[in-house]
Amino acid sequence: MVLISGLVLTLGLLAELAHADSNAQICLAKKNVPAIYPGSSAFVQAAETYNLRLQYTPAVVVNATTIQHISDAIVCADQNGLKVQAKSGGHSYASFSSGGKDGSMIINLENFNDISKSQNPSGVAVGAGVRVGNLALKLWEMGDLAVPHGTCPGIGVGGHFTHGGFGHTSRYWGLALDSVLAVDVVLPNGSYITADDKHYADIFWAARGAADSFGIATTFYLTTFNAPPSLVQFYYSFPIVWDNETIFADSLMHIQGFSQNASVVDSRLGFEIYIDSTYAFNIVGTFIGDMNEWTQKISLELLRGLPDFLEQNVTSMNYIESLISLADGESLQQPLHGYNLHENFFTKSITVPENSPVLHSTWMNYYNYIKNNTIGLQNGKWFSTIGLSGGPGSSVNGRNTTFAAYSDRSSLFVLQHNGIAASPTQSFPSSLQGFIQGMNDAIVKAQPETDFGASLVSADPSLSPEEAHELYYGKEVYARLLELKKEVDPKIIFWNPQAIGVGADINGYTTLNRRIEEDPCVECPCDSLNGPCQCVPNGCCCTKAERIAMEWNALERRAEALQADPCVECPCDGLNGPCTCVANGCCCTKAELQAMEALDRRTEQTQEDPCIECPCDGLNGPCSCVPNGCCCTRAEELAAEKAAMEKRTKEDPCVECPCDSLNGPCQCVPNGCCCTRAEELAFENAKEKRMEE
Structure with missing residues (x-):
């Protein structure tokens, strides 16, 4: 009896969802909104996720070409109970740009790919669908201009510039979102605004850190910087670091101390440590200065406390050459349509507080966990990066949470642990996911007194909404975001599994006990x-x-x-166009x-x-x-x-x-x-x- 009741309920819900999708399709058609639906030849590519480990089937993919298309689509979604997410580059680690579940409305922004000079003399207007490789090339063509951003050319401006955007120049210029002067946003009610620090200031604050919970950002107005005429790109390889736990921990403690040494480190230096399942231990980075200063001062102090390197490559180059080098073989020029790069991976991250860095004993624990567990891994590989975010002169840590809804302003390092399946199409090995979780635990659980966080841009789908909100935003920032969500989007139209308001007292459904x-x-x-x-x-x-x-x-x-609508009782009212009353x-x-x-x-x-x-x-x-x-x-x-x-x-x-x-x-x-x-x-x-x- 219980099984039959459950089946009836499930079938009933499926019928309701199908009815909602059908009505949404009618609504979009009436408003002439271009859309792709399951079953069409173009749908598979339109719906495919970057991370093939997490694939979802949207109810509809809206290929908007105008602001009105986006506005109308949001209204149709609201009227028919569909959740909405934007897709600019589609690189969400948790596939939130595909909804984070089946049955969402995805608004594809790849047609919003214009880059032009803005009214601000030092600024540019950039469409949310632009990929950062294309942005970098266009700014360089405009007169050796630049903005801070990450190293992957295929990521989209829409997600990158609203969730942080960290790269090798971020300690010098700030995060990608720090360069945003204003942003055009379509809100949950379909209205269209331009938000900056004087107009819709709360939306502007929230858009830089949590835009996917409040609306669709369509155009970003960015301040630009003059690209350095030359810089130093460096690479060092230290495989000997893996010989034993003491060398490993000593090396990382030296790098940690070096990173906080104001006599040699300032905002011009950016680097990350790269380790992987082949026991590589590399230091890769950028110094915005001349070769003489690097070799005679900075590198001497960096290398002083490390074992002898096996390989090095230190080169002076211009800014755009540096981006090409950091892209790891991927072209900066990206297709405007038909992007088709995919991975099959699981990622977790840790932000390390500047005032409570990793202890020597914790690095040893980390080493032993990796050494004792890597051998058993099959059908996959792992790699991790330890990126310098804070330290002397860091522009990332030069701002606080009143500037933007981004709380990671006091970290020394950001660690990112990645597990990649051997094949993009195979089932992701559960042992590999467990290994990545264990890498995080080897640090976090070894220092329970330390207030570690997580990187907002590296969305971790294994976190509950409450865990994600705490680790990404902290209590104060999240509380402010939640109050704004109640005001701007009380129906939670803009939803993903970790969106602002998910699991919270926003619609009264989760607070019955209280x-x-x-x-x-x-x-x-x-x-x-x-x-x-x-x-x-x-x-x-x-x-x-x-x-x-x-x-x-x-x-x-x-x-x-x-009285207000004589046809409201008509069974056909609103189903097949305006009701014809007699x-x-x-x-x-x-x-x-x-x-x-x-x-x-x-x-x-x-x-x-x-x-x-x-x-x-x-x-x-x-x-x-x-x-x-x-x-x-x-x-x-x-x-x-x-x-x-x-x-x-x-x-x-x-x-x-x-x-x-x-x-x-x-x-x-x-x-x-x-x-x-x-x-x-x-x-x-x-x-x-x-x-x-």
Whole structure:
């Protein structure tokens, strides 16, 4: 019986989703919004994720070419219960740019790929669909200009410039999002704004750190920098570091100390340590200065406390040559359409506080975990980076959380642990995911007193919403974001599994326990309608009079709706275009017309007995009728409702209980019903589950 009920519920939800998708398709078609749906030849590529480990099937992919397309699409999604996410480059590690679940609306921004000079003399306007490799080349063509960004040419501006955007020049110029002067955004209600620090300042603040929870960013107005005429690109290889735990830990402690040494390190230096499953230990980076200063001062101090390197490559080059070198063989020039690079991976990250760096014993623990567990890995490989973020002069740490909704402003290093399957199409090895989790744990659990965080740009789908919010934003930033979410997007239209508001008290579905503790009767449907609700220790019961009042309010709301829209009761209203109304109701499709025949028959009966439709007919004497219907006194209406309710409750005394049939027979009392707390919770949880699905 339970299995059958569950199957019926599941099929019902699937039918509802299919109906919502169909209605969304009708809505988009009416508004001439270009869209691709499952089953079409173009859908597979449009929906395919960068991370093939996490693949989802959207309900629709909107290929917007105008702001109006985006606005209309969001409105259609709202009207039909679809969640929305933007896709600019599609490089979300957790596939959030594909919704993070099946059945979302994805708004593809690849057509927003213009780059032009803005009104600000030192600024540019950049479309959200531009990939950073193309951005770098275009800025270089504009006169050796640059902005800070990461090293992967294929990532999109839309996601990169709203979630951090760290690269080798970030300690010098700041994060990618720090260069944003203003941003054009389409909000959850479909409105279109330009947000900066003077106009829609809260949205501007939130867009730089959490834009995917508040709207669709379409154009970024960036401040640019003059690219350095020359810089030093360096690479050193130290495989001997892996010989034993002491050398490994000593080397990392030296690099850690070097990174905080203001006598040799300033904002011009950026580097990362690269280690992998072949036991590589490389230092790769950029120094914005001349070769003499690097060789005579900075490199001397860096290399002083390390074993002899096996290889080195230190070269002076211009800025664009440096980007090509850091791209690891990938071309800076990226296709405007048809991007087709994919991986199959799992990533976790750690941000290391500047005031509480990693201990020597923790680095040893990290080494031993890797050495003891790498050998058993099959069908995959791993690599990790330890990037310098803070230290003397860092522009990343030169700002705080009042500037933008980005909390990682006090880290020394950012560690990123990556597991990659041997083949993009194979199932991801569970042992490899466990190994990556263990790499994180080897550091975090070894220093429980340290307030480690996680990198916002390296979305980790294994985190719960609460864990993600705490690690990415911290309590204060998240609290401010949540309040803004309640104001701007209370329906949580912009959703992914870790979006602002997911798992929080935003729609009232997840706070039943707290509400009941404050007011045991708050869940009673009649609460506050006719005085205090009659409560008992384990729940509440409404008097019959309170139930009648509740149903009367519903009747009044229905009458108001009919007055505002005479066709609101038509079964076809809104389904097949505007309803065509006639004197006796409305005309729709053949099936819908058949449904209307019953109403016609009732109309004929009403002509014979004008009061047959009056709820009070025959209850309290002759009904006082008027030509277009009937008028009942308030007492007669209540009496009619009372009679109907008595008939219902006579057949099933608990039929009016909200928990009836959820947890067995409802516990009834003479004047109504009482639901146990467990039954109330089950009732709410069933609603919440349906909403989430």
